Amino acid sequence: MRVLFASTRGSGHFNPLVPLIDACTARGDDVLVVAPPALEGLLASRKQPYRIGREPDPEELAGIMKRVLTLAPDDGVSLMVAEVFGRLCTAAMLPALEEACRDWRPDLVLHETFEFASVVAAERHGIPHARVAVSAAGFTASTDRLLAPVLDPYGPGIARRLLDSPYLTRLPASLDPSPYPTTRRYHEELRPQALADRWGGATEPLVHVTLGTEAGALPTATGLYRAVLDAVSALPVRVLLTTGHHIDPAALGPLPPHVHAEQWVPQADVLRSASLVVCHGGSGTVYGALAAGVPVVCVPLFADQPDNARLVTGAGVGESVTPTGGPEDEAPVLGPDDVRNIREAAERILEQPSYRARARSLADEMRNTATAADLLATLEP
Structure with a gap:
């Protein structure tokens, strides 16, 4: 199977994709990661092929981010989702993701919650897609009303089909009940190493x-x-x-x-x-x-x-x-x-x-x- 992974900037957005990327690699799938330039250093340190898209205009982005810090938390989130992730990042990343879907022809697209350009590209090319949770389902659902105005201009009904796609989350149901009809939960299998002593043998908590x-x-x-x-x-x-x-x-x-x-x-x-x-x-x-x-x-x-x-x-x-x-x-x-x-x-x-x-x-x-x-x-x- 060919699986395309897409992320916005920030390791907090990319890291939830990592256990799925690694699982695909381990079972022999072909993997391609598409992300903005801010993640290139991280992707270069990994073994999967990747392509780099574009960043939004830095001055416009900086102006919006400055406004985000002055707003109440809920208003700041709305501005980030609608203007940064929805409008600016989708427009910047869409050419690279269109090209990947057209030329590489993935069988499946997996994207982190707030990366939307891959959904537009997948819908245009008839490719199944699913979103990987970055945040709690309740928080994500609070931003759903913002999606249609920024996504449906790329194709009628894209926002609705995004909400109906499989929702993949690491959080347990007792902590984070999900409103999404196809919610699937998973966990990351970690093998932590012993932490080196930095305190001269001290044993306090x-x-x-x-x-x-x-x-x-x-x-x-x-x-x-x-x-x-x-x-x-x-x-x-x-x-x-x-x-x-x-x-x-x-x-x-x-x-x-x-x-x-x-x-x-x-x-x-x-x-x-x-x-x-x-x-x-x-x-x-x-x-x-x-x-x-x-x-x-x-x-x-x-x-x-x-x-x-x-x-x-x-x-x-x-x-x-x-x-x-x-x-x-x-x-x-x-x-x-x-x-x-x-x-x-x-x-x-x-x-x-x-x-x-x-x-x-x-x-x-x-x-x-x-x-x-x-x-x-x-x-x-």
């Missing part, structure tokens, strides 16, 4: 602090990391902070011996040893933590993060601290009250076994879903 891969680009990012470190470093724990490629850990200044900072460590390796994750509520981090049975403190900043935080707290697998510091028309910051609230939330979770027990129960439910390979077998034309 390990707290993993991360704001994901994109928050580091915020103008307030260094202050956000420093504030979260101030919150957790006062606890009797070991801390491993990963900053992502936007920030040099040295920019955080001197750190105490029980706090170690690096740009990147394999998430699965850290989660194998972690007792708690403190994060911004990004989908990749939250889903990874829950799959490993690790409770979470969410500090949501933007996009789907508030929704993920509500899922975490509603399921009893963690707590949420919404930033309150800073003017509303600027990038988020954490004030003294936020630092105190993060510290107290972390203390409660570390002291009360119920959080860990519920997280492990969700992890068991996730492991009982289909493997990526089994899921692919249900999608064969």
Whole structure:
């Protein structure tokens, strides 16, 4: 089978495709990945063939992104989905995806939730398609009303057929009930390695602090990391902070011996040893933590993060601290009250076994879903 995978920019959008890409490769399928230039470095490090499309006009994109940061979260999400993913990215990526569907002739197109150009191309060439969840189903459904105005001009009914296509998600049904008629759940089979000792043999609980891969680009990012470190470093724990490629850990200044900072460590390796994750509520981090049975403190900043935080707290697998510091028309910051609230939330979770027990129960439910390979077998034309 020939399978075309399509993603927008950002590893958080691409990573949910990875277990399916790897499963296709392992069973001998022909794979082609089509993505924007921002992902070329990542794709070049992998073994699958890929093609690079175009980016939207940088000035127009920057103007919209600046507006997103000034809006209330729901309004910012609507603007991102309609204008960035829907209008700009679809127009930029459509030529490359049209060419791939026309010349390479895939049997199936798999795209992450907010990549739409591949759906337009697949519909035009009569190719089955399915979408791979990046966020919770409830969050995704909240943006469905935005799709018809941006997709149907490319062909009547495309938005409806997108919503009716198979919806593939890693989240368990008890945490994330889905409104989509053909919802199929799967899990990633990971083989984490033992985490190297960075703390001189200390054995206190390990707290993993991360704001994901994109928050580091915020103008307030260094202050956000420093504030979260101030919150957790006062606890009797070991801390491993990963900053992502936007920030040099040295920019955080001197750190105490029980706090170690690096740009990147394999998430699965850290989660194998972690007792708690403190994060911004990004989908990749939250889903990874829950799959490993690790409770979470969410500090949501933007996009789907508030929704993920509500899922975490509603399921009893963690707590949420919404930033309150800073003017509303600027990038988020954490004030003294936020630092105190993060510290107290972390203390409660570390002291009360119920959080860990519920997280492990969700992890068991996730492991009982289909493997990526089994899921692919249900999608064969």
